[in-house]
Ligand SMILES: O=c1ccn([C@@H]2O[C@H](COP(=O)(O)OP(=O)(O)O[C@H]3O[C@H](CO)[C@@H](O)[C@H](O)[C@H]3O)[C@@H](O)[C@H]2O)c(=O)[nH]1
């Protein structure tokens with residue numbers, strides 16, 4: 001199959017026998033040519049079974065097509081950010097109605113509420129489907145959308161004019177030597193040449209930026225719709241491991257980390273396929289207990305988000321939204337539920353903020369007890385000797401009355417930041433495979449979660465071992481430790497990493513990322529990166545903290561070339577890509593190659609299957 005999903009020869013043989021078999025990778029029917037090649041090239045040659053494959057689903061009726069595309073509606077209301085401030089990013093790009101496809105940027109309110117995505121989808125206008133969409137015999141999960149020539153051509157022209165001016169200037173500079181100050185002249189020529197060269201390097205990728213759109217409805221169709229082999233319509237999406245790194249509970253408040261975790265646990269992705277790993281490089285009990293609190297609050301927060309389609313699913317941001325929370329909410333008990341959750345969240349905050357104190361008090365109490373014990377023991381052991389003052393290290397104690405293996409508040413040997421044991425603790429155990437519905441609001445349960453799945457994804461706390469004399473490589477080291485530890489626990493084929501101060505703004509984002517990975521030819525993609533958006537920046541953004549040029553111009557432009565650079569966070573990886581294999585072949589992007597050399601390609605596939 002074109003997606004190169006590897007299956008063993010026998011399974012493929014079976015698939016060939018069953019007419020209409022789908023490739024388990026991209027859920028597309030196998031193409032007849034591949035099968036003929038396989039059978040023809042097989043050891044026994046000869047007998048070719050006649051195959052009756054279903055016709056390619058290219059000519060789907062227009063009404064279905066329309067349903068799959070959501071249409072960008074009024075742009076005016078969207079130019080205000082969630083804090084109510086003027087949003088330059090969006091104004092700059094969305095006024096054309098063509099910007100922002102398939103990215104995690106502020107999901108449209110209507111989509112967020114009806115929950116079934118298409119959030120990235122949409123066409124610049126209402127006119128028909130894009131050519132990329134209709135020309136393919138299969139239904140693509142993603143589309144590449146060209147930037148309209150009206151926007152790009154003037155920009156290219158400007159680049160050309162500047163290039164010409166630059167050329168003229170440099171010739172003038174070189175031709176007009178300054179005899180009085182040759183050194184100065186030489187140096188400025190070298191510098192100007194260098195600046196010119198680096199400017200060209202900077203401009204070239206920008207000549208062909210791309211936008212991408214995902215189609216969440218197709219993803220749902222392919223992976224989550226009941227089929228004969230999957231009558232319950234259980235999700236077939238791949239496992240996803242989310243890594244959150246935190247290093248220091250003083251600089252990175254545990255409340256922020258807890259909010260990040262909550263936004264991940266509440267994301268719209270099959271619960272049994274999602275696992276969340278927190279890496280704590282500080283090895284702090286404070287972070288550990290904050291995560292435990294978050295896990296317990298999630299029992300309420302996550303079903304609440306599912307029930308009412310909350311966006312964003314980070315409680316701190318949600319409760320500080322300036323817009324009307326009751327808009328587009330249909331369920332009559334929303335007001336009551338929201339009020340209740342708000343109160344619970346406030347109590348949760350108080351608990352988290354009280355943790356440092358409670359840990360200290362607890363440790364003091366245990367320490368006093370230990371000291372008395374030690375004193376007694378000493379008195380019994382050496383009645384006559386001169387009694388020395390007992391001195392024991394002041395440990396940090398866990399709630400169950402044992403020493404915390406990580407960093408202690410008062411550092412002592414083997415309990416400092418750079419020297420402590422490894423800790424791994426499952427905070428939420430892996431959920432059952434089938435949905436577990438909550439009960440009504442009675443029996444002590446605060447909210448009515450009838451028909452709402454109340455399962456939570458797995459949550460694991462990891463603090464890697466650290467010893468003096470080793471280079472722990474900061475965040476990269478933490479990521480490595482998580483790659484290894486998650487490999488023996490959930491081993492999700494995809495990995496997404498986030499810093500503790502970043503959260504998932506759009507609950508559909510994981511699905512959107514997966515569209516790229518599961519699309520035909522997606523096996524050649526090592527990672528998909530989300531742009532970063534920032535909150536709490538001053539309204540006029542005088543220091544350009546939104547970093548718009550970087551995320552929305554440079555990175556998109558590089559995407560049109562060979563792919564953007566990795567920026568360190570918010571990145572969805574294919575796990576095997578991190579395992580150090582050779583990159584996949586660089587030729588063959590489908591298109592012309594595959595139609596010119598069908599034979600060769602079929603053979604290649606065949607070889608790999610063997
Ligand atoms: O020993 C360490 C040090 C840092 N971190 C984590 O690494 C992340 C990023 O560190 P930070 O100091 O916040 O760097 P920033 O400059 O804010 O981060 C940006 O730049 C980094 C690289 O320069 C990227 O790794 C980050 O993803 C990117 O957000 C945070 O989650 C930290 O908790 C660790 O896990 N262990």
Ligand SMILES: [Mn+2]
Nearest residue numbers: 499500501502
């Ligand atoms: Mn940071």
